[in-house]
Amino acid sequence: xxxxxxxxxxxxxxxxxxxxxxxxxxxxxxxxxxxxxxxxxxxxxxxxxxxxxxxxxxxxxxxxxxxxxxxxxxxxxxxxxxxxxxxxxxxxxxxxxxxxxxxxxxxxxxxxxxxxxxxxxxxxxxxxxxxxxxxxxxxxxxxxxxxxxxxxxxxxxxxxxxxx
Amino acid sequence: xxxxxxxxxxxxxxxxxxxxxxxxxxxxxxxxxxxxxxxxxxxxxxxxxxxxxxxxxxxxxxxxxxxxxxxxxx
Numbered sequence: 001x002x003x004x005x006x007x008x009x010x011x012x013x014x015x016x017x018x019x020x021x022x023x024x025x026x027x028x029x030x031x032x033x034x035x036x037x038x039x040x041x042x043x044x045x046x047x048x049x050x051x052x053x054x055x056x057x058x059x060x061x062x063x064x065x066x067x068x069x070x071x072x073x074x075x076x077x078x079x080x081x082x083x084x085x086x087x088x089x090x091x092x093x094x095x096x097x098x099x100x101x102x103x104x105x106x107x108x109x110x111x112x113x114x115x116x117x118x119x120x121x122x123x124x125x126x127x128x129x130x131x132x133x134x135x136x137x138x139x140x141x142x143x144x145x146x147x148x149x150x151x152x153x154x155x156x157x158x159x160x161x162x163x164x
Numbered sequence: 165x166x167x168x169x170x171x172x173x174x175x176x177x178x179x180x181x182x183x184x185x186x187x188x189x190x191x192x193x194x195x196x197x198x199x200x201x202x203x204x205x206x207x208x209x210x211x212x213x214x215x216x217x218x219x220x221x222x223x224x225x226x227x228x229x230x231x232x233x234x235x236x237x238x
Contacts, residue, residue: 004221006214029217030210034201036220092221116210125210148195149202155193156202 004092006040007119009061012091014121016057019045021106021113021124023097023131028146030116031128033153035146039086039093043126044079045106046098051079058096061089101138128154 006026013020022030025037044054055076064071066086074085074096082099099105112130115122126134132150135143191200205213 004218004225006218006221007211026214026217029205029213032202032206032208032213034198034205036217038221038224092218118210118214120211148193148197152193152195152197152199153202153206156199156206 006092009040009089009091009094010119010121010123012057012060013042013054014123016053016060018053018057019047019050019106020054021109021126023100023109023126023134024095025146027126027131028128028150028153030118030125031114031131031153032157033128033150035149039095041095041097043097043100043104043106043109045110046080046082051076054079054096058087058089061091061094063087063089063094063096066093100134104134128157 020042021027022040023043024039024041025035026040028035029037044050055074058074064073064087066088074087078085079096079098082102082105084098085096087094087096100109109126109130110124112127113124114127116125117123118125128150132147132154135147135150189199191198193199205216208216
């Protein structure tokens with residue numbers, strides 16, 4: 001039985017010095033929203049050196065294309081694209097995003113991320129406010145369904161004096 | 165053991181206090197979001213929040229691979 005270990009997933013990405021931002025449901029959870037999800041979404045920087053580091057990290061995590069019986073690993077040529085790469089790793093399901101909605105890149109969001117300490121690693125996590133803006137813009141039913149919880153969390157946080 | 169004095173406090177005398185407390189910290193917002201869960205989640209550290217997600221993932225994975233119930237268990 002696979003035992004998901006998200007701490008190890010973040011550790012490997014950090015050890016390989018991959019430039020990435022946690023986005024999606026795990027970002028919402030890390031920012032304090034009471035939401036649960038079954039995969040980790042990361043948005044990575046599309047740059048030659050970072051692609052090599054990401055490829056190494058994915059190899060260490062034994063990442064293969066999720067739902068594909070051939071168990072294909074992800075190569076650099078694949079990672080160069082802005083599309084979504086849905087992976088299963090030995091530490092959990094990982095969605096590796098070159099962009100969000102084919103238009104929003106790492107450099108567009110890195111300034112809207114918070115650096116949080118998670119399982120001993122300093123990782124970039126998309127801010128709750130920016131996450132809400134993105135979900136509003138995407139306007140898919142699944143994004144809109146999550147908005148009330150995210151907005152309530154933001155309101156509660158702004159009423160609190162403590163940070164994320 | 166409760167004293168007789170405690171047991172004879174009229175219920176109505178404590179209700180305004182409870183109502184006031186509930187009004188000060190409503191349990192749900194206008195969209196029906198359970199604010200007690202939001203507050204609980206905010207009280208955790210990011211590492212504890214990640215652990216909660218991880219526990220959920222592992223629970224879902226264990227359900228997926230669980231064998232179907234046998235006829236005798238139905």
